[in-house]
Amino acid sequence: MIKILLIEDDIELAQLLGHALLIEGIDATLAYTPLDGLSALQNETFDALVLDLSLPQMDGLEICRVVREAIPTLPIIISSARSDMNDKVMGFERGADDYLPKPYDPRELAYRLRAILRRGALPINAQAIFAIDEAKHLISRGTTALKLTQAEYDIVSYMLKKEGYVISREELLLNIGSIKYESSLKSIDVIMGRIRQKIGDDPKNPRFILSVRGVGYKFVNG
Secondary structure (H helix, E strand, C coil): CEEEEEECCCHHHHHHHHHHHHHCCEEEEEECCHHHHHHHHHHCCCCEEEECCCCCCCCHHHHHHHHHHHCCCCCEEEEECCCCHHHHHHHHHCCCCEEEECCCCHHHHHHHHHHHHHHHCCCCCCCCCEEEECCCCEEEECCEECCCCHHHHHHHHHHHHCCCCEEEHHHHHHHCHHHCCCCCHHHHHHHHHHHHHHHCCCCCCCCCEEEECCCEEEECCC
16 A cells, blocks of 8 residues: 655644545555654655645655655656746745645546556666665566565665665664564664675675675665
């Protein structure tokens, strides 16, 4: 099932959308404030973000910018009654993938989410070896689906989305809920060893998951 985060301060509307999306096979986690939404993004993995603009605490356009920088490949749909062209332009400039003016039929939102996620299942670049299909909750190497545990899937997914960036062990523990029970930083190294074995990476001469001494790891997808 597709899993999304919906940041919407209109509680009645959010619950209505959540119910309608569930009928369409989309599980929506509801966040009524920006801070609750950003916290959810740190603790869980979502296939997409649906974001209102007129929010308390923090404007939706700023949230869009922050989320796009933190999770570059997460699809973002702005859902807003603000129909001014400047808002639309700024939304796209700050990283939104789509802009859906209110009011709308929830089925249209469901169709747009599925369309964006179909595109998102493609490799990030032509030389990419690994691809994420978030709708099916799987990661593949070429045409072969990898057999990963939940923690392993979450780690590889997170690293693919931040490909080329150095990721510390602390960052992994902070942002991946499925490994928070692993109390020590050393445990990350153990999980990483299992992942290398499953993705076909040589631990003595790694090609995909590179160790950065004293910091953490970097994923190279190509």
